[in-house]
Amino acid sequence: MAATLDLLRVRAVIRRQALSQLRAPQRWFDVLVWPMVDTVIWGSIGLFVDQQGGAGRAGAAYMLSGILLMHVMYQANVSMSCGFLDETWSRNLVNLMVSPLREVELLAGLMVVSAARLVAGLGMVALAAWVLFAFNVTTAGWGLIPVIAVLMFVGWTIALLVMALVLRFGNGAEILCWGLLLVIVALSGAFYPVHAMPGLLQPLGRLLPSTYAFEAARVLLDGKPMPWRLVAEGAAGVAVAVPLATAVLWRTLHLFRSRGYITRYS
Amino acid sequence: MSQARGSGGVPRSATADRAAPVRQTEPMAAARVLDARGLVKRYKRATAVAGVSLAVGAGERVALLGANGAGKTTTLLMLLGAIIPDAGSVTVLGHTLPGARSRALEGVGFAAGYLPLPDRLRVREVLAYFANLHGIAEPGPAIEVGLKRFRIAHLGDAMASELSSGQRTLVGIIKATLHRPRLLVLDEPTASLDPEVAHRVRMGLERTCEEDGSALLVTSHNMTDVERICERVVFLSHGLVVADGPPAAVASQFGRANLEEVFLHLASEETI
Numbered sequence: 001m002a003a004t005l006d007l008l009r010v011r012a013v014i015r016r017q018a019l020s021q022l023r024a025p026q027r028w029f030d031v032l033v034w035p036m037v038d039t040v041i042w043g044s045i046g047l048f049v050d051q052q053g054g055a056g057r058a059g060a061a062y063m064l065s066g067i068l069l070m071h072v073m074y075q076a077n078v079s080m081s082c083g084f085l086d087e088t089w090s091r092n093l094v095n096l097m098v099s100p101l102r103e104v105e106l107l108a109g110l111m112v113v114s115a116a117r118l119v120a121g122l123g124m125v126a127l128a129a130w131v132l133f134a135f136n137v138t139t140a141g142w143g144l145i146p147v148i149a150v151l152m153f154v155g156w157t158i159a160l161l162v163m164a165l166v167l168r169f170g171n172g173a174e175i176l177c178w179g180l181l182l183v184i185v186a187l188s189g190a191f192y193p194v195h196a197m198p199g200l201l202q203p204l205g206r207l208l209p210s211t212y213a214f215e216a217a218r219v220l221l222d223g224k225p226m227p228w229r230l231v232a233e234g235a236a237g238v239a240v241a242v243p244l245a246t247a248v249l250w251r252t253l254h255l256f257r258s259r260g261y262i263t264r265y266s
Numbered sequence: 267m268s269q270a271r272g273s274g275g276v277p278r279s280a281t282a283d284r285a286a287p288v289r290q291t292e293p294m295a296a297a298r299v300l301d302a303r304g305l306v307k308r309y310k311r312a313t314a315v316a317g318v319s320l321a322v323g324a325g326e327r328v329a330l331l332g333a334n335g336a337g338k339t340t341t342l343l344m345l346l347g348a349i350i351p352d353a354g355s356v357t358v359l360g361h362t363l364p365g366a367r368s369r370a371l372e373g374v375g376f377a378a379g380y381l382p383l384p385d386r387l388r389v390r391e392v393l394a395y396f397a398n399l400h401g402i403a404e405p406g407p408a409i410e411v412g413l414k415r416f417r418i419a420h421l422g423d424a425m426a427s428e429l430s431s432g433q434r435t436l437v438g439i440i441k442a443t444l445h446r447p448r449l450l451v452l453d454e455p456t457a458s459l460d461p462e463v464a465h466r467v468r469m470g471l472e473r474t475c476e477e478d479g480s481a482l483l484v485t486s487h488n489m490t491d492v493e494r495i496c497e498r499v500v501f502l503s504h505g506l507v508v509a510d511g512p513p514a515a516v517a518s519q520f521g522r523a524n525l526e527e528v529f530l531h532l533a534s535e536e537t538i
Contacts, residue, residue, distance in 0.1 A: 008398050008401065008403055009398060011398065015391075015395070015398075016387065016391075016395050019386060019391060020384075020386045020387070087384075089385070090383075091381060092385075094348065095396070097348045098343075098347070098348050098376040098451075099371060099376075099396065099399045100368045100372045102368050254350070257347075257348065258349075258350040259309075260307065260340065260343070260349045262343060262348045262349060263339070266339065266380070266381065
C-alpha cells in the first residue's frame with residue numbers, strides 16, 4: 001500500500017460523491033428524515049418514562065443525547081459504506097480498479113464526504129431535539145466534541161469492515177452496513193449504561209470503544225466534570241480498532257484481486 | 267496441461283502444436299509499453315489462463331482474440347492489475363505490477379463496451395472525474411476535443427445513465443483517451459454497436475492512436491474491425507497463446523482465408 005495521497009484524485013472522489021449525494025433524493029432520507037424520525041421515537045419514549053416519575057432522572061435527555069450520538073456512528077458508517085457501495089451498484093468498481101486511484105485516496109475522499117454528511121445529520125437531530133423537546137444539545141458542553149470524534153472513528157471502523165465483507169462475499173453482504181451498526185449500538189449502551197445489559201453481554205460491551213464514549217456523554221449530561229478517563233479509554237479503543245479494520249480490508253482486497261472477484265462486477 | 271516454450275517465448279499446448287504460435291513481430295524490449303510473461307490464473311473449477319506471454323510495443327495496435335472462455339478478459343484484468351496472477355509477471359510502461367500499479371496506470375487508458383458509467387453524473391462530469399484520476403487538473407479542453415473526435419459534443423451535458431449503449435461506449439472510450447495514454451486497452455469496444463457507431467469508434471480510435479501515439483490492445487469478436495484497426499493479432503485458446511502475428515500471416519498459418527475463419531476454427535474447440 002502506498003501511503004502518499006494525490007490530492008487531485010482525492011478531490012475527484014469528493015466531487016463525484018458530493019454530486020451523487022446531491023442528485024439522489026433517497027440519500028437525503030438518511031441525512032434529513034431518518035434523524036428526525038429517530039428523534040421523535042426516542043425523545044417520546046424518554047418523555048413518557050419521565051412522566052411516569054419512576055426514573056427520577058432526565059430520561060428524555062438521555063434518550064436524545066443517545067440518539068444524537070448514535071447518529072454520529074450512523075452517518076459516519078452509512079455515508080462511507082454507501083459511497084463505496086455506490087461504486088459496486090453502478091459497476092464502476094472495475095473502472096476505478098484499473099485507474100491510478102489508490103485505495104487510500106478513495107478512503108480519504110469517502111471520509112471527507114462522510115464527515116460533511118455527519119455534520120448535516122447531527123444538525124438535523126439537534127434541531128429536531130430543540131424544536132420538538134426543548135432539548136439543547138450544547139448543555140453538555142464542549143466535552144461532547146472528543147466524544148463525537150471517538151464515535152466517528154467507530155463509524156468509520158464499521159464502514160471499513162463492511163467494505164471488506166462486500167469485497168469478500170459480494171453485494172449480498174451490504175445488509176451488514178446497517179446490521180453491524182445496530183449490533184454495535186446495542187452492545188455499546190447508547191441509551192443505557194452497560195450494567196443495565198444482560199450479564200453475558202456486558203464483557204462484549206466493555207470491549208467496544210463506543211461504550212466509553214456513550215458513558216462519557218451521560219456523565220457530561222449529569223453536569224459532572226469532563227470524564228477524561230472514559231474518553232481516553234474510547235480513544236485507545238479506536239487506536240486499536242481502526243488499524244485492525246484497515247488491515248482486514250487490505251487483506252481482503254488482496255484476496256479480492258488474487259481470486260479474481262472483480263469479474264463479479266465486469 | 268503440458269507446455270513447452272515456442273521460439274518467441276510463448277508457451278505451447280497441444281492446440282498450439284497444430285498451429286505453432288511463432289512470434290513474428292516481437293517489439294524491442296526498450297520500446298515495449300507492456301511486457302507480460304508466463305501469466306497463469308486458476309479459478310476454483312477451471313484454469314482461465316494457462317501461461318500467456320504478451321508484449322506490446324510503443325504505438326503498436328494489437329488484438330487479443332479468442333472465443334468466449336478463452337481467457338481474454340482475465341488476461342486483460344491481470345495486465346491492468348485488477349487480478350493478481352498465480353504465476354508470471356506484468357510490466358507496464360516500465361513499472362512492475364502489482365507494486366507500482368498506480369504509477370503504471372497513469373499512462374494507461376481502459377474502456378469496456380459492457381461497463382456502465384458512474385451513476386448520477388453528467389457526461390462532462392464523468393470525463394472530468396476520470397481525467398482528474400489520471401492527473402489532469404484542468405480537463406475542459408481535452409474533454410471538448412474528445413467529444414468532438416467521437417462526434418458526441420451534443421451529449422456533454424446529458425446524464426450518463428440516460429445514454430444509449432452506443433453513446434455510452436463512445437463516452438467510455440473518450441474517458442480512456444483523455445490523458446493521451448501510451449497504452450490504450452479496450453475490451454469489446456464495438457460489441458452490440460450498430461454499424462455506424464462501430465465505424466465511428468474505429469475512426470476515432472485510429473485518429474487517437476495516430477495523433478497521440480498510443481499503443482492499442484483490444485479484444486473483439488468482430489474480425490472485420492480487427493483487420494481494419496490492428497497490425498497484429500494474438501489468438502488465445504484454452505488460456506494459451508496459439509497464434510501471434512500479422513492478421514494475414516495468422517490466417518495462412520491456420521490455412522484459412524481470413525481471421526473470421528481462424529476464429530470459427532478455434533471457437534469450435536473451445537468449451538464454454
